[in-house]
Amino acid sequence: MVKSVVFILSIFSLSALSFAQLNGGAGDGGAVRDAFPETNRAVYDHLEEVERALNEARRKSAKAHPKFGALFDQAQKAIMKDxxxxxxxxxxxxxxxxxxxxxxxxxxYLLEYWYNGKLGNKELEYEAASKLMAVGAGNIDSHAYVEAGMRLLKHQYNNQDLGGAIETLNNLRKDSESQVELMSIVSAVKKLDEFSEQQTDIVQKITINDTGMWSAKIFKPQFYLSAVNGEVSTLGFNCTNKQATLNYKPDSVMEIPEAWGSCTMKVNAKPNTTFNFVQTQKKAA
Structure with a gap:
């Protein structure tokens, strides 16, 4: 099979980030971060920004279910007490x-992210963070949203989950407070933007670790595994509208049905199995 020019995703490391803080309950929309302005105009703008944030939080809180606020506050207190x-x-x-x-x-999702982090369940922690990124912008404290997103982005990039990292990057950009954090990893952000716009095949060389699995968000129409060295057993698909597990068939090109929605694929294989994961544009009929 002839392939276009390919790019291998490199690994980068980010400094460790702490868990996001649970600031504020259901009634206040999260604490607004303090910043001491330097001019009177800045003071005025800052107060206006705070007032807008609080009014928006009150508006959203007013639409919450009557039981939700009390239960959320209790859960938040419980988790802060471990x-x-x-x-x-x-x-x-x-x-x-x-x-x-x-x-x-x-x-x-923020509670679940924090809860699973305290349990040490990384898979469920990052799953909760991914769900939080999809709906959290403007609904929780910006600091908590950005901190959770940066931890997720680090994990996805280092795990070569290219599609997931691109999705998280786009979600982080919904919150202006992410700009400073993203500037600290500007080279990685540039690479992700380039991959997102790339029209040729994208190839990632993957090595299965001791867990026996590797997962990634699918973001190209068609994909396949090549140069498999080891044993791949099944491919699992966790999609918006469908969950499925299929036996792996060598030399097969796969395509997610549109009805399934957005999908994350999990490759189940023996540890130390290596392969190329290729995502490609759908060929014209």
Whole structure:
């Protein structure tokens, strides 16, 4: 099979980032970060910004379910006390509320992100962070949103989850407070933007670690595995509208049905298995 010019995704390291802070309950929309302005005009602008943020938080909070605020506050207090059993109980109660809006879901995802981080369950921690990035901008404190997003971006990039990293980068850009953090990794941001716009095949050389699996967000129409050295057993797909696990068939080009929506693929294989993961534009009929 003839392929276009390919690019291999390199690895970079970011400095360690702490867990996002749970600032504010359901009624205040999260604490507004303090900044001491240098001029009277800056003071005026700053106060206007604070007032707008608080008014928006009150507006969203007013639309929340009556039970939500009290349960959220209790769960937040429990997790800050490291009472994880009580936190789990309250999270279950929060999920029992029907027809949650984006404001409420974002706060649940933030709790789940924090909760799984304290448990040491990295997979569920990053899953919660990914959900938070999708709906959290403008619904939780900017500092908490950006901190969670930067940790997720670091994980995705270093794990060669190119599609996931591009998605997280785009979500982070919804919050202006992310600009300073993103400037600290400007070379990585530039690479992700280039990959996002690239029209030729993208190839990543993957090595399966001791967990026996590797996952990544699919962001090109077609994809396949090549140069497999080892044993790949199954491919799992966690999509917006579908979940499926398929036996791996060598030399097969795959395409996600549009009805499935956005998908993350999980490759299950023996540790130390290596392969090229190729994402390509759909060929014209």
């Amino acid at each position: 009472d994880l059993i009580e936190t789990e109980r309250l999270l279950t109660k929060l999920h029992e509320i029907e027809d949650l809006n984006a404001y409420e879901n974002s706060r649940i």
